Amino acid sequence: MNAPIPAAALTDPTVEPAPDAMLTVRIRRGDGFQAFTVARRSAQTILDVVTEIQREQDPTLAYRFACRVGMCGSCAMMVNGRPRWTCRTRVAAVAEEDGLTLEPLRNLPVVKDLAVDMEPFFEKWTAAHGAFEPGDAPPEDFAVVAPDSPERRAVDAGIECINCGVCYAACDVVAWNPDYLGPAALNRAWTLVNDVRDQGQAARLKAVSGDAGCQSCHTHMSCTEHCPKALAPTFAIAGLKRATARSALKRFGSRHFRRSA
Amino acid sequence: MSPLLYVAQRGTAVILAVAVAVHLGTILYAVRGGLTAGEILGRTQGNLAFLVFYGVFVVAAAIHAPIGLRSILREWTSWRGRSLDGAMLGVAALLLVLGLRAALAVYVA
Numbered sequence: 001m002n003a004p005i006p007a008a009a010l011t012d013p014t015v016e017p018a019p020d021a022m023l024t025v026r027i028r029r030g031d032g033f034q035a036f037t038v039a040r041r042s043a044q045t046i047l048d049v050v051t052e053i054q055r056e057q058d059p060t061l062a063y064r065f066a067c068r069v070g071m072c073g074s075c076a077m078m079v080n081g082r083p084r085w086t087c088r089t090r091v092a093a094v095a096e097e098d099g100l101t102l103e104p105l106r107n108l109p110v111v112k113d114l115a116v117d118m119e120p121f122f123e124k125w126t127a128a129h130g131a132f133e134p135g136d137a138p139p140e141d142f143a144v145v146a147p148d149s150p151e152r153r154a155v156d157a158g159i160e161c162i163n164c165g166v167c168y169a170a171c172d173v174v175a176w177n178p179d180y181l182g183p184a185a186l187n188r189a190w191t192l193v194n195d196v197r198d199q200g201q202a203a204r205l206k207a208v209s210g211d212a213g214c215q216s217c218h219t220h221m222s223c224t225e226h227c228p229k230a231l232a233p234t235f236a237i238a239g240l241k242r243a244t245a246r247s248a249l250k251r252f253g254s255r256h257f258r259r260s261a
Numbered sequence: 262m263s264p265l266l267y268v269a270q271r272g273t274a275v276i277l278a279v280a281v282a283v284h285l286g287t288i289l290y291a292v293r294g295g296l297t298a299g300e301i302l303g304r305t306q307g308n309l310a311f312l313v314f315y316g317v318f319v320v321a322a323a324i325h326a327p328i329g330l331r332s333i334l335r336e337w338t339s340w341r342g343r344s345l346d347g348a349m350l351g352v353a354a355l356l357l358v359l360g361l362r363a364a365l366a367v368y369v370a
């Protein structure tokens with residue numbers, strides 16, 4: 001039987017676990033859960049726990065990771081029902097009384113156990129025109145961008161995305177409408193909308209509009225709440241709503257009121 | 262929804278916020294003193310300001326509600342495409358006709 005974890009250790013990451021403390025970890029595997037017991041260790045992360053289970057107890061357990069330092073965005077999964085980057089999440093900060101429940105990221109097809117197929121996520125990144133469009137003659141498009149200009153600041157606010165998929169898993173609109181582009185792709189589009197060098201703005205604004213686009217966001221702010229890099233995709237999406245509305249009104253005006261001009 | 266529908270819904274929301282507040286305030290004020298239906302109709306009859314206010318209210322509601330209903334139906338059911346858009350145009354027309362008919366009836370009563 002597991003030794004109980006001291007209550008303080010559940011919330012305070014600085015508290016050292018007792019030497020004999022154990023942790024019950026329930027991991028979703030296919031349709032059901034499999035329980036494992038792992039020793040509590042100092043400064044232990046969720047990724048440490050999964051790696052220990054795979055190396056010491058069940059080598060068939062599938063999960064994904066690469067850098068282990070919060071840069072690559074590979075290791076996200078659902079921890080006690082919330083999407084988190086597991087390499088930077090300490091057990092002591094998130095374990096509940098009976099331990100941990102680990103599941104694959106929500107809103108994405110499962111490959112096996114804790115590994116999901118990220119392809120739909122990146123397809124939407126492409127669909128939202130998430131790549132820089134340099135135009136036909138890039139050297140002639142050269143622009144001096146002042147670091148403190150409002151556009152550059154808006155880009156800075158969203159540029160550190162690591163494509164971990166946490167926001168995508170947290171988003172209820174993605175769960176209701178599988179076509180919805182999702183917070184990460186829209187956040188990326190917003191950084192490019194604010195790039196004065198980019199030559200593909202009209203097509204991008206069209207791509208992020210409509211029933212799969214920014215107008216479908218309910219402003220629940222789950223993406224902003226869960227983003228491990230503390231980005232705010234909700235505000236990026238609000239910016240896209242303004243930009244697409246301005247562009248549509250301009251098009252509407254020139255079509256209906258300036259025909260003779 | 263398209264950006265134009267989005268603008269239309271947000272724009273009519275601003276109108277409705279004011280119109281609903283005025284509408285509810287007027288109801289509370291009117292019934293407080295124990296006005297009869299006849300006395301209320303006596304005040305609304307031939308009152309052009311009343312007709313314009315409720316005309317704008319009805320038009321805003323007829324634009325606003327079907328756009329929101331369309332989003333809800335798309336999220337909670339599998340209904341998509343032209344049949345959904347057509348049905349929502351029908352809802353808009355229904356709200357417009359019933360609302361304007363009611364406002365006009367009270368104006369000319």
